[in-house]
Amino acid sequence: MEKVKIAGREVFSIGFGTWTLGDDPKTRNREIDALRAGIENGVQVIDTAEMYGNGASERAVAEAIEPYNREDLFLISKVLPENASKMRLVKSLDASLQRLKTDYLDHYLLHWKGSIPLIETVEALEKERQKGKIKSWGVSNLDTDEMRRVMSFENGKYCSSNQVRYNLGDRGIEFDLLPLMRKHGIPLIAYAPVAKGDKLGSKFSEEKVLKDLAEKYRCDVFQILLAWCVRDKRTIAIPQSGNRQHVISNLRAAQIEFSEEDLSAIDQIYPEPNKKQSLALW
Numbered sequence: 001m002e003k004v005k006i007a008g009r010e011v012f013s014i015g016f017g018t019w020t021l022g023d024d025p026k027t028r029n030r031e032i033d034a035l036r037a038g039i040e041n042g043v044q045v046i047d048t049a050e051m052y053g054n055g056a057s058e059r060a061v062a063e064a065i066e067p068y069n070r071e072d073l074f075l076i077s078k079v080l081p082e083n084a085s086k087m088r089l090v091k092s093l094d095a096s097l098q099r100l101k102t103d104y105l106d107h108y109l110l111h112w113k114g115s116i117p118l119i120e121t122v123e124a125l126e127k128e129r130q131k132g133k134i135k136s137w138g139v140s141n142l143d144t145d146e147m148r149r150v151m152s153f154e155n156g157k158y159c160s161s162n163q164v165r166y167n168l169g170d171r172g173i174e175f176d177l178l179p180l181m182r183k184h185g186i187p188l189i190a191y192a193p194v195a196k197g198d199k200l201g202s203k204f205s206e207e208k209v210l211k212d213l214a215e216k217y218r219c220d221v222f223q224i225l226l227a228w229c230v231r232d233k234r235t236i237a238i239p240q241s242g243n244r245q246h247v248i249s250n251l252r253a254a255q256i257e258f259s260e261e262d263l264s265a266i267d268q269i270y271p272e273p274n275k276k277q278s279l280a281l282w
């Protein structure tokens with residue numbers, strides 16, 4: 001299994017997103033079963049947030065993970081920007097811990113930058129890390145200038161991820177954000193790695209180069225998208241799925257090793273960015 005280093009841990013490169021997990025009572029049990037199928041087949045990183053379903057996602061995650069060994073998992077939650085202050089962050093964190101039925105998070109992220117100064121959020125996150133309520137912290141949806149700012153703070157060195165949108169149709173971060181993160185050893189957590197089930201307009205499922213690669217590796221185009229996302233062995237992709245079969249096939253994507261020829265065939269259709277692009281969001 002392909003492992004990626006994050007905050008001193010080695011975790012499987014394909015995790016699990018939970019944005020809408022547990023929102024719909026009619027599909028909740030199936031979604032929890034899908035997450036359990038993921039855990040039983042190697043998922044360690046589970047990504048949730050206080051925002052998701054206003055706590056419903058964290059509650060569903062708690063239920064899903066209950067039968068498993070907590071130490072094997074790498075639980076991520078996120079604080080909303082308006083709660084990311086010295087006074088409020090701890091309350092948000094405690095509420096997330098309560099919903100998740102755990103006494104620590106492996107990783108806690110600022111969901112995106114709001115009006116609270118980054119320095120205040122960094123200090124609040126670092127205080128909780130030192131107390132042990134969170135093992136590590138990072139950020140999400142921060143572009144290059146904001147990342148530089150975080151790293152300019154004394155405690156910025158403890159920032160151990162940036163979670164941003166990254167898939168074959170959203171390669172903009174490769175221009176300057178990803179090189180900056182690489183330089184500082186900050187792992188990428190890629191959200192929307194299967195382009196929301198190929199619903200972002202790129203029509204990957206119809207693209208010949210991707211279909212040819214799927215045939216070559218005896219898999220489907222979604223696995224090609226995921227394998228491409230984690231190809232550098234320094235990225236964790238967090239696809240969401242409420243479908244047990246999709247979850248299991250997504251995890252198998254980590255076994256695909258592209259050749260140089262495969263990657264350059266992909267680059268011809270989906271080229272690397274040659275200028276700054278604004279961050280793709282949500």
Ligand SMILES: NC(=O)c1ccc[n+]([C@@H]2O[C@H](COP(=O)([O-])OP(=O)(O)OC[C@H]3O[C@@H](n4cnc5c(N)ncnc54)[C@H](OP(=O)(O)O)[C@@H]3O)[C@@H](O)[C@H]2O)c1
Nearest residue numbers: 017018019191192193194195196197222239240241242246
């Ligand atoms: N930090 C942030 O601001 C931010 C923003 C967005 C997302 N996220 C995180 O990233 C996670 C993933 O992003 P996302 O949910 O937006 O997009 P995504 O994972 O790219 O796409 C999810 C969709 O893809 C479908 N899918 C997954 N695997 C499939 C497969 N093998 N075959 C066919 N369809 C498949 C799912 O449908 P099925 O259920 O039918 O499989 C679901 O509709 C979120 O759940 C959340 O945890 C974070």
